[in-house]
Amino acid sequence: MTIVLDGKKIAEEIQRELHEEMKDWKKCGKRLPKLAVIIVGDHTASQVYVNNKENAAKYIGFHSIVKEFPKDITEEKLLCEIDKLNQDSTVDGILVQLPLPLHMDEERVLVSIGPEKDVDGFHPLNMGHLLVGHPEKLPCTPYGIMTLLDRYQIDLEGKHAVIVGRSNIVGKPMSQLLLHQNATVTVTHSKTKNLKEITQQADILIVAIGQCEMITADFVKDGAVVVDVGMNRNSEGKLVGDVAYDDVFPKASFITPVPGGVGPMTITMLMEQTINNARIGDR
Ligand SMILES: Nc1nc(=O)c2c([nH]1)NC[C@@H]1CN(c3ccc(C(=O)N[C@@H](CCC(=O)O)C(=O)O)cc3)C=[N+]21
Numbered sequence: 141m142t143i144v145l146d147g148k149k150i151a152e153e154i155q156r157e158l159h160e161e162m163k164d165w166k167k168c169g170k171r172l173p174k175l176a177v178i179i180v181g182d183h184t185a186s187q188v189y190v191n192n193k194e195n196a197a198k199y200i201g202f203h204s205i206v207k208e209f210p211k212d213i214t215e216e217k218l219l220c221e222i223d224k225l226n227q228d229s230t231v232d233g234i235l236v237q238l239p240l241p242l243h244m245d246e247e248r249v250l251v252s253i254g255p256e257k258d259v260d261g262f263h264p265l266n267m268g269h270l271l272v273g274h275p276e277k278l279p280c281t282p283y284g285i286m287t288l289l290d291r292y293q294i295d296l297e298g299k300h301a302v303i304v305g306r307s308n309i310v311g312k313p314m315s316q317l318l319l320h321q322n323a324t325v326t327v328t329h330s331k332t333k334n335l336k337e338i339t340q341q342a343d344i345l346i347v348a349i350g351q352c353e354m355i356t357a358d359f360v361k362d363g364a365v366v367v368d369v370g371m372n373r374n375s376e377g378k379l380v381g382d383v384a385y386d387d388v389f390p391k392a393s394f395i396t397p398v399p400g401g402v403g404p405m406t407i408t409m410l411m412e413q414t415i416n417n418a419r420i421g422d423r
């Protein structure tokens with residue numbers, strides 16, 4: 141039997157809890173959290189993501205502002221805008237939507253976000269805290285996946301977790317979080333030889349490669365937990381993951397759907413970290 145890891149449902153549960161908490165804050169006159177999202181250029185794909193975030197913030201009941209800039213904005217101007225948000229004590233979280241236009245130095249932009257307002261956990265200082273085992277802010281997708289696995293009481297200790305993809309956003313931070321839970325972790329990527337032989341050993345398989353339905357049943361061990369981070373549009377314009385869901389489903393013990401799996405969890409963790417920052421009130 142296969143159990144669907146229902147990210148949408150868990151995300152709604154957590155958002156409801158956060159909503160209740162915000163009602164209490166309002167009652168006692170506490171300043172409500174505020175998230176600032178910066179978008180450079182207009183990707184329609186990121187527009188969906190931005191709308192989902194806006195709706196979540198609205199539902200939970202805190203402030204969210206979106207600052208949109210044209211794709212040809214200079215890096216200096218963008219850094220200046222980020223600095224304004226850094227200095228604004230009513231702003232608890234800053235998120236700069238990635239990817240940035242090619243002419244920009246992404247690393248330089250991310251470093252300019254005050255680490256205490258970095259709700260994505262992408263600042264090298266926060267990545268460093270994570271690496272030494274005392275995370276302060278977590279990248280939202282790996283954090284969302286860990287929360288999902290935890291809610292379904294999936295034990296990670298001693299299990300072989302295989303991650304496909306080594307990005308700073310998903311693969312690398314994911315490997316650290318799994319290590320902290322005493323999993324044995326293998327990180328694979330586009331240059332990995334014998335990928336299939338390695339994924340076949342996975343008790344927990346996390347896939348974040350951006351390749352439409354690449355992971356088919358032959359990559360998967362019987363009874364594996366399969367987490368699909370992919371979000372691709374297929375030729376019919378339908379949203380599909382990196383895992384061939386129908387093919388892999390009967391082999392998996394647990395599996396995330398796309399949509400309705402990892403995506404809503406990512407959004408929810410972003411909300412939680414924004415509230416957490418306001419709670420700390422260290423600005
Ligand atoms: N600084 C930064 N942080 C990010 O976390 C970040 C980013 N930049 N750039 C873009 C990607 C993409 N991303 C998504 C998260 C959730 C959904 C989501 O909610 N997906 C829903 C619905 C999607 C749909 O219906 O189109 C689902 O999977 O069920 C989508 C996309 C965060 N990203």
Ligand SMILES: [Mg+2]
Pocket residue numbers: 147397398399400401402403404
């Ligand atoms: Mg999803």
